[in-house]
Amino acid sequence: MPAAPAPFAFALAVLLVLPNPARAEHQPQDLRLTTDTLEYCHALARRLESMPGHMEPTPRLLGQQGRRLCARGHVKTGIARLRRAIRITAGKQSDGG
Template identity: 35%
Template sequence: MLAALACCLALAVPVGVPAQDAPERVTSDTPEFCLHLLDQVSSMVREASTPPSAEVTNLSAEGQKMCAHGQTKGGIMRLRRALVLMRGGVSNR
């Protein structure tokens, strides 16, 4: 019975092919991506016809500071939120 259930559960798991040797590295968690996001935020602030909101300013400042202190993940998250807010809250997700 247990074997049958395990079999059923296994059937629902996505298909995998050959075994993977090493994990593939994701590049959107790196300090470089953080800087790339910061450039984008700065560029949008410059090009905007109106000054950014206080929230955007705070988020971008915090993001910049965190990325500079090695807290890349947190910095990236804040910069992304700042970008989303500047683009009118329209997310691609």
């Protein structure tokens, strides 16, 4: 296929140029999130407990599951459960207030 390079290069150019004209502002950084740690899991657990209404069945169940998951090492899932528990509790609170 001696003639392939031309259209192939063209297609590549389409691939690179079209999707993202904003790439020029890209900043290479060594940034890290702190909300994916075990500490944050504990912090969320404490936050949940400090909220009134956290003993409602659903938040309580989610909170327990979250804590257990964090303890077993599934930090990401655990955090997600705790966050849902907090969201539900906060939602109930604002509904009630």
